[in-house]
Amino acid sequence: MTAELLNGREIAKDYRAGLQSEVEKLKSQGIVPNLTVVIVGNDGASLSYVRSKNKAAEKIGMESSIVHLDEDTSEEEVLATVEKLNNDDKVNGILVQVPLPDQVDENKVLEAIAPHKDVDGFSPINIGRLYTGQRTFVPCTPLGVMELLKHTGSLEGKTVAVVGRSHIVGQPVAKLLTDQNATVTLMHSRTQNMVEQLKNFDVVVSAVGKPGLITGADLKEGAIVIDVGNTVVDEKLVGDVDFESAKEVASYITPVPGGVGPLTITMVLNNTLLAAKWHNEDK
Numbered sequence: 705m706t707a708e709l710l711n712g713r714e715i716a717k718d719y720r721a722g723l724q725s726e727v728e729k730l731k732s733q734g735i736v737p738n739l740t741v742v743i744v745g746n747d748g749a750s751l752s753y754v755r756s757k758n759k760a761a762e763k764i765g766m767e768s769s770i771v772h773l774d775e776d777t778s779e780e781e782v783l784a785t786v787e788k789l790n791n792d793d794k795v796n797g798i799l800v801q802v803p804l805p806d807q808v809d810e811n812k813v814l815e816a817i818a819p820h821k822d823v824d825g826f827s828p829i830n831i832g833r834l835y836t837g838q839r840t841f842v843p844c845t846p847l848g849v850m851e852l853l854k855h856t857g858s859l860e861g862k863t864v865a866v867v868g869r870s871h872i873v874g875q876p877v878a879k880l881l882t883d884q885n886a887t888v889t890l891m892h893s894r895t896q897n898m899v900e901q902l903k904n905f906d907v908v909v910s911a912v913g914k915p916g917l918i919t920g921a922d923l924k925e926g927a928i929v930i931d932v933g934n935t936v937v938d939e940k941l942v943g944d945v946d947f948e949s950a951k952e953v954a955s956y957i958t959p960v961p962g963g964v965g966p967l968t969i970t971m972v973l974n975n976t977l978l979a980a981k982w983h984n985e986d987k
């Protein structure tokens with residue numbers, strides 16, 4: 705069997721076209737959605753993600769700016785920057801790129817972002833709202849995973865292995881899948897015989913950051929494989945799944961790059977659009 709490719713770039717492009725027409729509608733009412741991204745330090749990969757978010761926002765007619773702070777910026781100063789953006793009426797979405805340098809407490813900063821501008825959905829209030837089913841910003845990578853899965857049919861009754869239990873990917877993905885009536889097993893570094901168990905699952909979502917963790921031999925025939933891993937090896941981006949062997953067994957599979965990544969960026973835009981709409985409605 706040769707899997708169907710879930711082409712993230714194409715799916716993202718179609719989705720962004722829809723967002724663009726929504727942005728145009730808002731603009732005709734005098735509302736210009738604004739995304740502001742804060743980055744502390746000069747990590748190459750982080751800077752490149754931030755620039756892609758910026759460019760993608762502008763491409764669909766949003767306003768976007770980057771606040772670039774030095775590597776040695778104090779926690780106080782980062783918090784002051786967030787506060788300023790919280791109080792700036794032009795700014796609809798605030799995204800603080802993580803990880804932050806050691807002198808800055810990440811939780812403190814995420815907690816400081818006004819929940820109604822937290823387009824990453826990383827603030828504790830929004831995480832709580834997600835788990836209690838209230839209106840919120842769903843984190844972007846999990847939303848992207850769900851969007852890709854929409855292209856593979858219904859999740860009702862399917863068994864899913866989510867590998868990785870992070871707050872930003874594994875756990876919210878498990879929650880969103882459960883909402884779609886999938887039966888979810890959350891696996892992690894302390895799961896015994898993890899790889900051997902994968903053969904039992906209809907869908908595998910891997911968000912670990914370990915290249916080669918999963919190969920075709922570990923998968924059930926016809927499994928759906930979503931690879932959220934992104935690790936740089938020899939200056940190349942690779943996922944958790946050995947694509948070449950997995951594509952022979954899977955029914956659908958995402959590549960890396962060109963799979964989940966473009967959808968993550970798309971969902972930042974999606975959430976910024978929602979923020980702009982909600983700000984306007986709630987005025």
Ligand SMILES: Nc1nc(=O)c2c([nH]1)NC[C@@H]1CN(c3ccc(C(=O)N[C@@H](CCC(=O)O)C(=O)O)cc3)C=[N+]21
Pocket residue numbers: 752753756799800801802803824844845934941960961962963964965966968969
């Ligand atoms: N506050 C915050 N929010 C985030 O959403 C966030 C973050 N911090 N910190 C880092 C991670 C990582 N992340 C990615 C986004 C897009 C791609 C992406 O578009 N990747 C392309 C490839 C890009 C390339 O080739 O370098 C792809 O997979 O095709 C990857 C990774 C967002 N993150």
